[in-house]
Amino acid sequence: MTQVRxxxxxxxxxxxxxxxxxxxxxxxxxxxxxxxxxxxxVIIFIFFLSVAPAFRSAESFFTVLYQSSTIGIVAVGVGLLxxxxxxxxxxxxITITAGLVNSMLCWNYGMNLxxxxxxxxxxxxxxxxxxxxxxxxxxxxSFLITLGTFFVLQGANLGVTKLVTxxxxxxxxxxxxxxxxxxxxxxxxxxxxxxxVWITVIWWLLFVALAAWILQRTRTGxxxxxxxxxxxxxxxxxxxxxxxxxxxxxxxxxxxxxVGMHLLYRFNTLQAGNGVGNEFxxxxxxxxxxxxxxxxYGNAIGVAIGAFIFGMTSLGxxxxxxxxxxxxxxxxxxxxxxxxxxLYVKRMSTARKVG
Amino acid sequence: MMLRMRGARLVAVAAVxxxxxxxxxxxxxxxxxxxxxGGANAAGSSGYTIAMITHETPGDTFxxxxxxxxQQAAKDEGVTLKxxxxxxxxxQAGLIQxxxxxxxxxxxxxxxxxxxxxGSVKAATDAKIPVVGFNSGIDQYQKLxxxxxxxxxxxxxxxxxxxxxxxxxxxxxxCVIQAAGSVALEARCAGVKSAVPGTENIQVNGADDxxxxxxxxxxxxxxxxxxxxxxxxxxxxxxxxxxxxxxxxKAKLVxxxxxxxxxxxxxxxxxxxxxxQQPYVQGYLAVSSLYLYLKNGNxxxxxxAVLTGPSFVDKTNIDKIVPFTKxxxx
Amino acid sequence: xxxTLADHADAGLRKGEPLIExxxxxxxxxxxxxxxxxxxxxxxxxVTCVLGDNxxxxxxxxxxxxxxxxxxxxxLKVDGQELTFASPRExxxxxxxxxxxxxxxxxxxxxxxxxxxxxxxxxxxxxxxxMKIKDMKRIADEELRKMGIVVKDINQPIGTLSGGQRQCVAxxxxxxxxxxxxxxxxxxAALGVKQSGVVLKYTAAAxxxxxxxxxxxxxxxxxxxxxxxxxxxxxxxxxxxxxxxxVGLDELTTQMAGGDELTELxxxxxx
Numbered sequence: 001m002t003q004v005r006x007x008x009x010x011x012x013x014x015x016x017x018x019x020x021x022x023x024x025x026x027x028x029x030x031x032x033x034x035x036x037x038x039x040x041x042v043i044i045f046i047f048f049l050s051v052a053p054a055f056r057s058a059e060s061f062f063t064v065l066y067q068s069s070t071i072g073i074v075a076v077g078v079g080l081l082x083x084x085x086x087x088x089x090x091x092x093x094i095t096i097t098a099g100l101v102n103s104m105l106c107w108n109y110g111m112n113l114x115x116x117x118x119x120x121x122x123x124x125x126x127x128x129x130x131x132x133x134x135x136x137x138x139x140x141x142s143f144l145i146t147l148g149t150f151f152v153l154q155g156a157n158l159g160v161t162k163l164v165t166x167x168x169x170x171x172x173x174x175x176x177x178x179x180x181x182x183x184x185x186x187x188x189x190x191x192x193x194x195x196x197v198w199i200t201v202i203w204w205l206l207f208v209a210l211a212a213w214i215l216q217r218t219r220t221g222x223x224x225x226x227x228x229x230x231x232x233x234x235x236x237x238x239x240x241x242x243x244x245x246x247x248x249x250x251x252x253x254x255x256x257x258x259v260g261m262h263l264l265y266r267f268n269t270l271q272a273g274n275g276v277g278n279e280f281x282x283x284x285x286x287x288x289x290x291x292x293x294x295x296x297y298g299n300a301i302g303v304a305i306g307a308f309i310f311g312m313t314s315l316g317x318x319x320x321x322x323x324x325x326x327x328x329x330x331x332x333x334x335x336x337x338x339x340x341x342x343l344y345v346k347r348m349s350t351a352r353k354v355g
Numbered sequence: 356m357m358l359r360m361r362g363a364r365l366v367a368v369a370a371v372x373x374x375x376x377x378x379x380x381x382x383x384x385x386x387x388x389x390x391x392x393g394g395a396n397a398a399g400s401s402g403y404t405i406a407m408i409t410h411e412t413p414g415d416t417f418x419x420x421x422x423x424x425x426q427q428a429a430k431d432e433g434v435t436l437k438x439x440x441x442x443x444x445x446x447q448a449g450l451i452q453x454x455x456x457x458x459x460x461x462x463x464x465x466x467x468x469x470x471x472x473x474g475s476v477k478a479a480t481d482a483k484i485p486v487v488g489f490n491s492g493i494d495q496y497q498k499l500x501x502x503x504x505x506x507x508x509x510x511x512x513x514x515x516x517x518x519x520x521x522x523x524x525x526x527x528x529x530c531v532i533q534a535a536g537s538v539a540l541e542a543r544c545a546g547v548k549s550a551v552p553g554t555e556n557i558q559v560n561g562a563d564d565x566x567x568x569x570x571x572x573x574x575x576x577x578x579x580x581x582x583x584x585x586x587x588x589x590x591x592x593x594x595x596x597x598x599x600x601x602x603x604x605k606a607k608l609v610x611x612x613x614x615x616x617x618x619x620x621x622x623x624x625x626x627x628x629x630x631x632q633q634p635y636v637q638g639y640l641a642v643s644s645l646y647l648y649l650k651n652g653n654x655x656x657x658x659x660a661v662l663t664g665p666s667f668v669d670k671t672n673i674d675k676i677v678p679f680t681k682x683x684x685x
Numbered sequence: 686x687x688x689t690l691a692d693h694a695d696a697g698l699r700k701g702e703p704l705i706e707x708x709x710x711x712x713x714x715x716x717x718x719x720x721x722x723x724x725x726x727x728x729x730x731x732v733t734c735v736l737g738d739n740x741x742x743x744x745x746x747x748x749x750x751x752x753x754x755x756x757x758x759x760x761l762k763v764d765g766q767e768l769t770f771a772s773p774r775e776x777x778x779x780x781x782x783x784x785x786x787x788x789x790x791x792x793x794x795x796x797x798x799x800x801x802x803x804x805x806x807x808x809x810x811x812x813x814x815x816m817k818i819k820d821m822k823r824i825a826d827e828e829l830r831k832m833g834i835v836v837k838d839i840n841q842p843i844g845t846l847s848g849g850q851r852q853c854v855a856x857x858x859x860x861x862x863x864x865x866x867x868x869x870x871x872x873x874a875a876l877g878v879k880q881s882g883v884v885l886k887y888t889a890a891a892x893x894x895x896x897x898x899x900x901x902x903x904x905x906x907x908x909x910x911x912x913x914x915x916x917x918x919x920x921x922x923x924x925x926x927x928x929x930x931x932v933g934l935d936e937l938t939t940q941m942a943g944g945d946e947l948t949e950l951x952x953x954x955x956x
Contacts, residue, residue: 054577063576063601067569158413167419167683169590172616196601217815219805222794226802229791236751236783237803237858238774267564267597269616271590273414274562296793314566318557318573327558 033290034302036341040288040334041309048312052320058195060319068311069204070259071278072304075285076207077248077255079303082286083215084248085228085295086135086142090127090149091256092278097153098124098260099270100161103170113178121257127153128253132246142249154276161272174268186258187266200262204304207255211300224248229296284331285310288338309334400433405645406454407638408464409490410447411440412534416614417588417634421490423683424638425463432646444471451475454484461485461645466492466499467539473499485648489641490634491539493660502648503656505640507632507664509539512611513546515665516630520551520583520609523627527553528583529574529606533561533591540587543611547585555581564594571598581606589614589629596625613668618680621673632664635684698895700730704764704866705750705781705897711758712745719745720921721758726914727866727897732888734900734908736941737918743901746918747870750899751783752776777803780865784855786874792844792851796836799843800825800858832857832887849880856887860896867891868899873907885910905937917941 048055074091081088098120106116131149135142158168165171173179189198215221223244226234235241264270289306291298313334317327407425411418422438429436437459439450447468452475454462462479466472466488479486480500488496489505496504520528528551530544535558548554557574559567575581575598584599584606586592592610599606609627610617612634620626640661647653655661668676679685705727712720720742727733737743748754749761752770760767763779770776773783790799798821806817806824826839834853836846843851852872859867869888873881888911892898902908908915915932917925917940925932925940 052577054573057576060573060576063569063572067566070563070565162419167416168414169416169614213815214813217818218813219807219816220813222798222802222805222816225794225798226791229793233785233791234802236753236773236785238777239803240774263565267593269593271414271416271564273412274564276562277560278563292793296791311569315569315573318570319577321577323558 033292033298034305035290036338037289037302037305037309040337040341041305041312044309044312044316048316048320052316054321055316055319058193060315062195062197062201064311064315065201065308066198066311067315068308069198069200070262071281071285071310072204072307073200073207073259073262074252074255074278075282075289075303075307076204076211076300077252078279078282079286079289079291079298079300079306080211080215080224081248081252082283082291082293083228083295083298084224084245085231086132086245086248087146087283088131088142088249088252089146089279090131090153091146091252091282092280093150093153093157093275094124094127094253094256095260095263095278096157096270096272096275097127098257099264100157100170100272102261103173103264103270104161104164106176107171107173108164110176113173113176113182117178117182117261120260121254124253124257124260125250128250129246131253132249135249136242136245150279154273157272157275168272170264170270170272172268173264179265182261183265186261186264200259203258204307208300208304211303215300220244220247225296227295228292281310284335288334290338290341293339306338401646401650403433403460403646403649404435404437405429405461405463405642406437406439406451406457406459407641408447408450408454408462409438409440410442410444410465410467412442413440415588416590417612419683420634420685421638424635424640425642426638427635427684428639428642428646432643434642434646436642444468448472448475452478455479455482458482459484460649461487463487463489463641463645464501465490466496466501469495469499476500485645487641487644487648489637496660503644503654504660505637505644505663506660507662508660509542510546510549511662512630512632512665513543513548514550515546515667516543516585516609516611517547517550517554519628519667520547520585520607523607525551525553525583525607527555527578527580528585529571529578529581530554530556530585531567531571531587531591531595532556532558533567533586533588543587544585554585559591561588561591564590567591567594568598568601571595572602575599575602575604575606579604584608586610588612589617592617592620592626592629596620613676613680613685615677615680618668618673618677618685621668621670622677624670628667628669630665631668631685633666633685634663636663698729698865700728700895702729703727704729706762706765707759708762709759710746710749710756710761712749712754712756713758718921720749720756722922723759723916723918724923724926725916727899728913729865729897730892730895731913732892732898732900732911733914733916734902734912735916735918736902736905736908736937737924738903738941740920741918742921743903743918744870745921747783747868747899747901750776750781750866750868752781780863781868782859782862782864782866783868783870784852784859784872786871790843790851790855793842795840796829796843796846796854797822797825797839800828800854800861802858804862828861829854829857832890847880849876849883852876852884853887856884856891860891860894864896866897866899868901870901871903872900873902873904881907903941905934905941909934909937 054060078088078091101120101123102116105111105119106113127149131146134145161168161170189196215224223239226239227241227244231241285306286303287293288309289302291303313330314327409418425436441447441450448471451462451464451472455478462484464486469492476486476499486501487503488501491506493504493506493508528547530547532540532544534540544556559570561567584595586595589610589612592608593616595608607627611630613629613631617626617629621629644655676685703726707723707725710720710723723746735743735746749756752773752775755769761769801821806821807814808817822839829836834850834857843854872884876884885907888898888900900908900911913929915925915927915937916923
């Protein structure tokens with residue numbers, strides 16, 4: 001960093017603004033990644049408000065927020081990773097892995113749950129590191145590497161659980177030391193009037209705010225956009241490509257661990273085969289929220305809106321009293337629309353505006 | 356970013372592990388007596404090899420009990436048991452075929468997709484390998500050439516459950532289906548509906564407990580007239596209890612199948628009753644019947660399917676059953 | 686224009702002083718020898734042009750100088766000190782900046798973010814420290830304008846600029862961040878005549894500001910407009926190595942077009 005000039009050289013000529021036009025507010029807003037998702041979210045929200053009477057209450061709204069948060073927390077990490085140009089298909093099963101490591105270690109060795117939670121965190125970060133390291137060192141697409149991790153974790157979840165407990169569900173840990181304090185952190189709820197607010201909703205909003213800050217306002221965020229948008233160019237100007245990408249994989253596994261802790265401390269036991277399929281929900285939330293599949297474009301608020309749309313549609317259909325079998329079809333349509341909007345936006349923003 | 360701290364982290368891990376091993380907590384693993392009673396015979400002492408093939412999706416506690424029953428029978432009778440499974444019908448057919456190819460003494464298989472499995476079952480009977488069906492396929496097992504059948508009739512079980520809650524005054528039960536497109540689960544709900552016409556079905560994502568809870572919570576607050584919830588698996592019943600809590604629902608809960616937590620909830624009165632199809636018995640009888648057929652030419656069931664359920668578990672008999680659920684045999 | 690570039694250039698640069706000296710540089714990828722026996726000097730205030738056909742070894746040479754791949758024969762001296770670069774970051778730290786033809790910028794990112802990429806102004810060293818975004822936007826805007834690059838909005842994605850403008854932003858960025866040696870990889874290859882002119886003017890301006898410039902091209906006309914020293918690569922070796930005073934545009938063009946081989950060919954085809 002020796003060549004960074006910290007003090008700007010004195011401006012010699014006063015700035016001339018005469019030949020410059022600033023873009024209209026309209027096109028500035030259109031260029032933001034989350035706009036498509038926001039519009040969709042508002043439309044869906046109004047739609048369910050009008051067709052589902054049970055949807056029109058603060059209680060329902062917070063149930064929707066809870067549902068969104070369990071997807072949304074991991075989606076924050078997955079969104080960052082996708083902006084950085086990579087995928088993680090192991091993000092769904094790692095939530096269960098995290099919970100299983102914690103519960104079975106503590107149950108089998110009589111450890112305090114706090115110790116198990118920390119060991120589990122270290123283990124998850126290690127898996128994230130391994131994902132990133134393999135992707136960067138081998139040059140094999142992350143889609144394949146993490147597909148491998150996905151299968152390994154899925155099999156190990158079942159195999160190890162069966163070995164340790166003799167069954168495929170983890171033992172009940174609610175009577176082990178440390179349960180209540182961990183439950184307070186990961187899986188508690190409080191009442192505001194008649195409304196139950198789950199702590200995951202608070203965490204989710206916090207994580208989204210933090211990720212938004214990092215992406216827009218920090219050097220790390222600049223690097224994430226750059227390694228996703230044009231890795232060679234980023235490397236050529238001195239962005240630490242390998243470190244940034246490995247960090248992103250570890251971020252995903254951190255959030256996976258976090259949701260795993262929530263599941264464990266809310267349900268006391270975990271089914272070892274669960275979590276499969278959720279990795280696509282995270283990717284869908286990110287894509288619906290305006291993240292570009294090819295990387296380099298997107299933002300955290302958009303991903304949060306994507307997760308909210310997911311929560312809203314999955315429960316809105318139930319609130320409306322419709323057959324939830326249709327939910328997947330609805331989700332597919334949403335995804336296609338989001339991809340089309342994104343394509344359009346990308347064309348708009350990379351088209352030449354000025355000669 | 357994070358890599359810089361690697362050294363520090365390693366130290367932290369070491370410290371944490373050391374701390375953990377020193378710490379001692381309650382509520383952990385207890386020394387249990389062997390989950391399976393001691394069998395007198397060494398494995399394979401009878402000389403028979405029996406292949407058991409199921410459509411198990413890995414990760415379902417229900418199948419653990421079928422396997423536990425089969426293993427116990429194999430142990431008791433000195434049979435070598437080869438277990439394999441695949442939820443995909445064509446792959447399950449392949450597994451049956453490979454059992455035929457390896458010339459096992461007998462085959463026990465689930466017949467969840469009779470049409471897809473007919474070919475390989477025929478290959479087995481052509482090769483003079485006895486086949487018994489269990490768990491599913493009650494209507495077709497004879498047509499396919501299986502000698503005996505051990506399982507419950509999903510529709511009968513559903514009807515029995517429906518009758519019982521109907522007598523207790525159910526008007527609008529909610530039947531929770533946790534896997535899309537499963538014939539067995541749909542049949543249970545259809546059985547409930549035949550007894551209580553007001554039954555409504557709901558589809559949930561059984562792979563995500565959080566999603567199950569919020570979906571049920573949403574449904575319960577949307578429709579306050581739901582007075583009974585029928586879950587089709589024990590883990591889903593636990594989720595349903597959480598949803599009822601959150602939605603302040605007054606509905607009553609009944610469930611199919613059992614596990615340790617559900618048994619505890621029956622004892623505590625949170626779950627009215629469970630309709631148990633006794634998977635342990637299904638596994639045990641499937642292996643034993645083949646053993647008896649091979650050794651002694653016996654036929655069990657008198658040409659009819661042997662029903663292992665529905666067996667009701669409620670407050671009246673739960674005390675006896677709780678210890679067995681902890682052993683993973685009920 | 687020239688004045689403003691000179692303002693930013695390292696004041697310690699003395700015209701004619703050697704910045705990079707390569708002696709007998711070679712590079713093999715496994716059994717393939719991509720480059721051998723290259724002698725090249727980059728002097729302050731001079732443009733060294735490297736010409737060559739596709740596959741002649743130009744890009745390997747750039748990769749060695751910019752730190753993407755280390756050389757495995759000969760010696761590379763920067764400011765008289767012998768070294769081997771392990772990463773582009775290391776080359777940048779020695780003041781060697783490379784502007785790639787296609788890879789110059791991240792097209793979906795805003796102009797100001799691109800301008801500061803890899804050298805962001807932050808309020809602190811820790812990863813979550815905020816960037817001084819207002820300062821960064823202001824500086825990028827001022828610098829570009831002073832160097833004669835007019836962008837309508839500093840917040841627009843750089844992909845919306847023309848190819849020539851993108852190259853110029855990349856060059857301006859390198860100069861602003863104190864590059865002493867500027868490696869330009871085919872800067873005019875994808876550009877029209879007018880856009881090429883703009884880029885060539887910046888190249889000359891950088892030279893006049895005292896920077897050492899390595900200008901890589903396969904266009905001898907563009908090279909002759911700005912070059913002080915010419916090297917033609919052929920099949921990984923040096924085919925021509927002359928100062929401007931010793932060579933004319935005709936010779937460069939002939940050599941680039943195939944030289945002696947071309948003469949032979951014209952005899953064969955003789956009409």
